[in-house]
Each structure stands twice: as structure tokens, then as C-alpha cells.
Amino acid sequence: MLCAYVGSMLCAVVPGFRNSAETALNGIGIKLRFARENKIVISNVPELDWSSILVIFGYCVLLLFKVDNNDLFRFKFQYLSSHNRINELKGKLGCSSDLNIPFNKKDEYAIRTMLGTRNLRETVIAFLMNKFDHPDPQISSLCQYLSYTLSWSGDMRVFSIINERLIKTKSPVLSHSTVTAEVDNLEETMKAIGAHTYPQYFCYLCSDSELFHLDVSRFRTLFAVALELDRTFNSSYDGSFISAGVSNASCMEVKKLLERHWEVMEENSRVTTTGRRLPTIRGI
Incomplete structure (x- = not known):
């Protein structure tokens, strides 16, 4: 066997x-x-x-x-x-x-x-x-x-993408009223991951009671937006899928948030973009 x-x-x-x-x-x-x-x-x-x-x-x-x-x-x-x-x-x-x-x-x-x-x-x-x-x-x-x-593989890639495309860039998406509940969930999850001995392996080592943190439905719109942004910079993605469909997010909502992201980022290209601050995780 x-x-x-x-x-x-x-x-x-x-x-x-x-x-x-x-x-x-x-x-x-x-x-x-x-x-x-x-x-x-x-x-x-x-x-x-x-x-x-x-x-x-x-x-x-x-x-x-x-x-x-x-x-x-x-x-x-x-x-x-x-x-x-x-x-x-x-x-x-x-x-x-x-x-x-x-x-x-x-x-x-x-x-x-x-x-x-x-x-x-x-x-x-x-x-x-x-x-x-x-x-x-x-x-x-x-x-x-x-x-x-x-490190940051499997289910953890969700958070590395969100961190790279939304948190590090201080995206205005994080402050948008339509995703407040998702950002609250994301903050809770980031705190749980950051408190772990090996944050990069959280999905492999966490207890059963902590698995809910990894449920992408808790921040489906944020992930879809981050994924779409990542596709802009990463040519290795298959071009035949729709980011919103991957996490069952609203295509219309994702489109609006993407437009908001690019609009504000362009306006603030010479100044610091303000947005909701989320916990940082070492090593990500």
C-alpha cells in the first residue's frame, strides 16, 4: 500500500x-x-x-x-x-x-x-x-x-495574497463599508495566525477548533479582490477563470472595489494612502 x-x-x-x-x-x-x-x-x-x-x-x-x-x-x-x-x-x-x-x-x-x-x-x-x-x-x-x-502554502496562500495586495499597499478596499464584516473576520484570523509558533504553517498545525479561521467564505470579497490584483502582476495564472467565482463573491461588488482601489491608489501615488490598519505577521 x-x-x-x-x-x-x-x-x-x-x-x-x-x-x-x-x-x-x-x-x-x-x-x-x-x-x-x-x-x-x-x-x-x-x-x-x-x-x-x-x-x-x-x-x-x-x-x-x-x-x-x-x-x-x-x-x-x-x-x-x-x-x-x-x-x-x-x-x-x-x-x-x-x-x-x-x-x-x-x-x-x-x-x-x-x-x-x-x-x-x-x-x-x-x-x-x-x-x-x-x-x-x-x-x-x-x-x-x-x-x-x-511556508504560506495551501490554504495559507489566501492570506499571503491578501497581505501582499491589500494590507501592504494600504488599499482603500479595507476601509470600504461594504466589507467591514469581512475585514473584522480577517483581523481575527490574522491575530490567530500571528500568535502561532510557526505562522507560516498555521493551516498544517492549528487545532481543529481553529480551522474556522481558514474558511475563505469569511472574507470572500477581500480574497477575490486581492486575487484579481495579483493576476495583474502574475502571468502564471490561468486566464480562463473569474476571481469572484472562485470564492463565490459578488462580481459586481468585486468590480466596484477594484475600481475604488485603482482610483484611490492613483490619486495617492505621491502621498501615503490611508486605510484600516491590520495586524502584521512576521515572515509573511
Whole structure:
């Protein structure tokens, strides 16, 4: 079973993942048996060299997380995202082997759903954050790459886009009366994210009781406006979708707020734009 394969690979490279991985696997009815009599050094296994093993390990780590959010962000060639990350991993680690990955999207989703428990994700993230200066340069490079890739990914990209296009620019949209309730919700969510030990991984580590903060319907119009603004500067988006439709916002309202944004920003191009102040989050 693929979950057993992924769990085994994670534990083979980092034995410290064993308890969390076994718990996750036991939760779906899988029991792994680890060899105890012989200590096998994974880098000595002849079928794969060390760089190939680390590439597969890195891919298995990413499988535990919802790195992409294809429901809210529609990019060109997004179906190639796993292939692109594997190529990036191979480049980072100097791997030239032809590896039998990635899995198909259905299998990736199944693995993430069944194996990607909060406990295992927390264990993995703690490992990554503590190994930036690992004496093995390949492991150090891998951990830095994985940490960067996971930062503000998945559902967290919603807030990085809003922060980049509305908060940092002090957009007049934030002060508009029609979105006051949404801005209140956004402020509450930003405070919750900012209070977390690792704000960039909030969606992966937050408790079940905090998941409501990530519901985009709480600030659907703000997100649609921010997404439309981001599309102005980012050509990687698929041009066939409507930003308002992604979050079920009112197309008319989004259009009016966009017009207001550009109008005021142009008027205040030489002076500081005033707008509602929201909490800042470190690292975003």
C-alpha cells in the first residue's frame, strides 16, 4: 500500500519519525514491521544512491501537506506541480536518476488524507526547522527547500495574497463599508495566525477548533479582490477563470472595489494612502 511505502521511506531516512508515522498508519489499519536485528544504513542500499533517496524522501514529505490549493488558485499547467517540485528537488540534491515518481493526483490525495495527521506533520516540520545547519549539506539544502515550499502554502496562500495586495499597499478596499464584516473576520484570523509558533504553517498545525479561521467564505470579497490584483502582476495564472467565482463573491461588488482601489491608489501615488490598519505577521 502506498501509505506504507511513504511511511517506511520517512522512517528509513529519519528514524525519529517512527512513532508519529506508526500512529498515523495504525489509525488506518496498517502495522509496519521494522528490522531490529540488523542496522541498515539507508545510504548503503545499492538500488538507489543517497541523492535519489533524499529526492524520494522530500517528495514523501510534501505528500503529507496540501501544498497546492487548486480550488482557489488556478495556474497554468498546475497538473505538473508535482513534476516541477521533483525536478527542483533533483536539482537541489544533484540527482540525475530516473525515479518512478510522482504518483497520480488521486493517490497523492489519498496519501495526504490518510497519512497526513497533525501529529506527523508537526513532527516533520519540527525536524525541518531544526536541520537548516545539518552537517550533511544535502540534508541541509533539502530541509531549507522543503521549509520554504511549505511556508504560506495551501490554504495559507489566501492570506499571503491578501497581505501582499491589500494590507501592504494600504488599499482603500479595507476601509470600504461594504466589507467591514469581512475585514473584522480577517483581523481575527490574522491575530490567530500571528500568535502561532510557526505562522507560516498555521493551516498544517492549528487545532481543529481553529480551522474556522481558514474558511475563505469569511472574507470572500477581500480574497477575490486581492486575487484579481495579483493576476495583474502574475502571468502564471490561468486566464480562463473569474476571481469572484472562485470564492463565490459578488462580481459586481468585486468590480466596484477594484475600481475604488485603482482610483484611490492613483490619486495617492505621491502621498501615503490611508486605510484600516491590520495586524502584521512576521515572515509573511
